[in-house]
Amino acid sequence: LAKTTQPISMDSYEGQEVNITCSHNNIATNDYITWYQQFPSQGPRFIIQGYKTKVTNEVASLFIPADRKSSTLSLPRVSLSDTAVYYCLVGDRGTGNTPLVFGKGTRLSVIA
């Protein structure tokens, strides 16, 4: 399994764009990069997944460089409600043989 490294915590003011970078130097050819968000006292929820270049949805954007050794989750104009823990996971997309591994995540605190 590819090991991921991401910052333990980040602070941001409301209205700013937040970029959380995840390092995964030993990512395999078949691996996808997936991000989850966990609000306090709730279970995590899937927010975005990508393989290369850029993926965007209504919640976030995911940027993946050509070498795929890192990825950046971008949250545009954060609000207080974006305060959560964000997890970066790397794994095979759907064979199911190797379950995803959640690390400790990045605790994002949004300040008014």
Next chain:
Amino acid sequence: DAEITQSPRHKITETGRQVTLACHQTWNHNNMFWYRQDLGHGLRLIHYSYGVHDTNKGEVSDGYSVSRSNTEDLPLTLESAASSQTSVYFCASSDHRVYEQYFGPGTRLTVT
């Protein structure tokens, strides 16, 4: 609407007792997962199942067991509860896209 539920939401038990945590999903997902979450450790996988009668050990399976007799349910049993098993337990399910898991609300278990 389809959902995933966990019961009880809170449980206090004594050391040495057997405890069973319930997880029920109505998405008809083949894959189900149990995690525990502790401060400083993030989410750790306990057991998982890819279908009826299939069970697999995760990274922290000692002291826990699961059985899958139908698609909807994956109960987690603590054979002899220990104080080290005080934690928040999350159940999750997915279809063949194991990267996109749907999490339950969690069960907070305290072993005294």
